[in-house]
Amino acid sequence: MIKVQNISKTYQDVDRQVTVFKDLSFSLSAGQTVALMGQSGSGKSTLLHLLGGFDTVSSGDIIVNNANITTMNDSQLSLFRRHRLGMIFQQYNIIPSLTALDNITFVRRLNGLPALDEDTEQLIDVLGLRDRLDHYPAQLSGGEQQRVATARALAAKPSLILADEPTGNLDEETAAHVMELLIKAVELNGVTLLLVTHSQTTANYLQSTWRLKKGVLHC
Template identity: 45%
Template structure:
């Protein structure tokens, strides 16, 4: 599934061929009409390489969440195309998108991440249960150990701390061995220590098991855990940074601020 064969889907770096797990090409997303018309994405083309942890950053309103939603098949582009592996999402109907999400994509959200009526174990296997698929016991076992929740498997989410809940969400996202996991501000609701744990879990899983993660965040410390950071502003891709550190990311963001005169990164407005 992961191997992309199209010429545009692979980049050759030295002897290693890296496929893109997900990408968007000339992505345009327009909200509203007339006076309230907003170009949330204004011709973005970006690929997320397989086996890498990529962070998407940008000031609020830069289109980073929209980019993630469109790339993950939660939202549709106005024009341009979004692909998971070789599958063009615009060719799928609602059912097709649902099955794609179920089988090839994992999600970690900021809030509402777990089903309160299901136990930890049931939450983790939820996508597979929905698909009626048998779970890969070895992978599941390994995952439980990585997440470190073996003693909590039969608890309800309400009995866990916020950090533990988010770790369960991470386990769920990886449980079905998806091509790519999208994380939307996964540490937004957590204290810094719990956030740090979740981020280490994400990056650790990527490195150890060669998974792909795309994370949207506005927190430079969180972005520093990624292999690469892509910067968005006003719906355009403005920069990429490999091997980021919190300081470098912060500096880069400050550059936007001086240019755009906006304040120091307000919290995301809710739609």
């Protein structure tokens, strides 16, 4: 379902160039779950941002369900994200002016679905957010914001989930709940999951582990 062909990414600042990786190729099939590990600064977040169409490749192609996202315009990209993608950002990126509940149900409502269904209610309970639904992000702890970001990513039932250190700010028990929810979504809906983590315990929930090292992806 995802085919990445010879992608390179170079950031060009005023006075220096950073080449994060060159000529990366891999594919991910429906239902495949991969932990992406690698040192800080190795390009894990950059790779997830490219796959979600939040950043642009310097060269190469990213094909998701037969559509090349590197050639999509902004409105095609937003449709792709709305209908297919659940993104959990390292910095959460939940919307400050919306309550936790409105953040979680935002994409469902955009897609014309009822804000809440049984599955979304269950997400809220398992993630321990029931008592926080009318709070704004600034009133939530880092771990709570991270769980809102996870609920938001899962609520619209995406076919691809890109999760950037989704357990990074959680205690062990809460991290286990998050991982169980992600794996359940994969099993029920054949979701493809690429998840960045530094935790071996978290990586153990996934089928395989890939490592990004000095611009090379070891699968």
